[in-house]
Amino acid sequence: MLQILTPSGDLVAEAPLDLDMTTRLYRALVFARAYDRKSTALQKQGRLATYAPFEGQEAAQVGSAAALNPDDWLVGTYRDAAAMWMQGYPLDLLFAGRTGDERGGSPPEPINVMPPSITVGGHMVHAVGLAWAERLQGSDRVAITYFGDGATSEGDFHEAMNFAGVFDVGCVFFCQNNGWAISMPRESQTASETIAQKAIAYGMPGIQVDGNDLFAVFSATRDAVLRARLGEGPTLIEAMTYRLGPHTTADDPSRYRTEDESAEWRRKDPLERVRIYLSERDRWSEEWQAEIEAQASAEVEEAVAAAEALDPPGVAGVFDAMFADLPPILAEQRRMAEEAE
């Protein structure tokens, strides 16, 4: 397993990022945690629909997305908001989606981030198609797809990896192995020793990294993205991380796992080790921490307010994006829906 920054903040290999960039990404980690905790709080107030928290996985998402070009494709899931935000997905739209408004699925151009996949596993093949389409059109844009350990049991994981391998598609498969697929532990999901080793069967490199180590995640993803961009094919990255919270706000992890296990992972917190690293290099202070947390909180509040201020989509929202042009039967149903309003 690749590790560069240990949980106690010690470097065990050369840092892949300079101090300025590390500071920027630390802010992103702090921001991601603020977003995540605020979302859970808002859900409990009934202001957001069910929410899937990612606390504990911030470095996996921020570190990998930081290795992309701004116009690369990102195809993720309902638990990948931090990666989507890193790649330019507007914060208010992330919240809009969670308030139950389809406009949240429509990032402005030229942001190439797909709205999050809600079904598990079906979206990985999309990243293969996107990267392939870019190559066929003479572009060197690549695609990264995020998924969990549970998704590797889906048939479409196999089909995606297989297509990518056969056609040498510039796609990065980024697995956040967070230990649990709702109530199923990773050991019950696959008999493979690691998820990374599955890459061998598809003729592509696979690497396991400490998913709570910003540097290891960035380094491995940067290499995979470069390989993809140069036309050398796909890579599977298994980021070892942990979902500190529940599967969703509707879930109760105490039914299937122990407090001890979560506490152990809490000690491997992805933010804390970067904080120590920066602190030891005079790049961190308590005042600055308070300042960036306050900024994150303000930005999140503003985005929530913007999402909640959107007019209800109404009948137009239900009908008008079904097709480029509304066919006659749908136009008739639209009139009926309007009359019933």
Add this chain to the structure above:
Amino acid sequence: MSVVTLAQALNRSLEHALAEMDDVVVMGEDVGRTGGVFRITDGLADKFGPDRVIDTPVAESGIAGVGFGMAVGGLRPVLEMQFMGFSYPAFDQIINHVARIRHRSRHRFTAPLVIRIPYGGGIGAAEHHSESAEAIYCHTPGLKVVVPSRPGDAAGLLRSAIEDPDPVVFLEPIRLYRSVKEDVPDTSFTTPIGAASVEREGSDLTIIAWGAMMKEAREAAAALVEQGVDTEVLDVRSLVPLDVESLVASVQKTGRAIVVHEAPRTVGFGAEIVAQIQQRCLYHLQAPVERVTGWDTIFPLKRSEHVYLPSVERILAAANTVLSA
């Protein structure tokens, strides 16, 4: 113009699209080296190369899902499912992703792709090779579903499907691939999606059908005309969007209708057509609308296909019922 079969018309339409539209790619199992199990893509790989005509692994969900990604990424993939029974593994991709992306992204991302599916029985094929599951696709919001029954429509509708900004399920009647021929223009052309075709005008009775069943519909109409029944024949061609206006105009004129389809009867697409007719033509109807369909059974193997498939005789019996009401 030249006289071609439905299979040849499809092949030429694909060739024109590949030659005239840089963003078109053809993808599926065995579509390249062998030109497809029905030879619909014959010769295209040689002309356009492996980046435009792509032989894939045996993976229908992957074909649909990768094709979906390609479409979102700026291409116009024409995907082939080898047989309708083999399209079922791709349902998740088609229903959960292909059909929904425009809606869930408010037009930001779209999937202008075509899923070609040979369908229907009558050729004594193996199990799973004779399905008529059009109703499942029609019942999926976000898809268009078209079914040609003659070479000209096959070429023109396929080109329209390729140019369409939304995903189109394009059903090809296996039984008619080589059994119907007609004069078709040698250059590319489109046939509008969403318009039915009145093949024969009449005043006494309307026979409504699509795809493979148009053969029986035409033969039954010819027999009826010989008996002095002025029969109108309507080829639906486009199931979604449905040309309700043409259906209604025809049945209001004749006052009698029979709907013929090969798929099982219960919740078949004929039920939707009958519902539209009863709602809009009730006071013009001289008799209840009859359905001549496959049974609610598994499609039988070779020796029993005749038991299942709607025949000219069954259509004529239904006509007798409708005319004597």
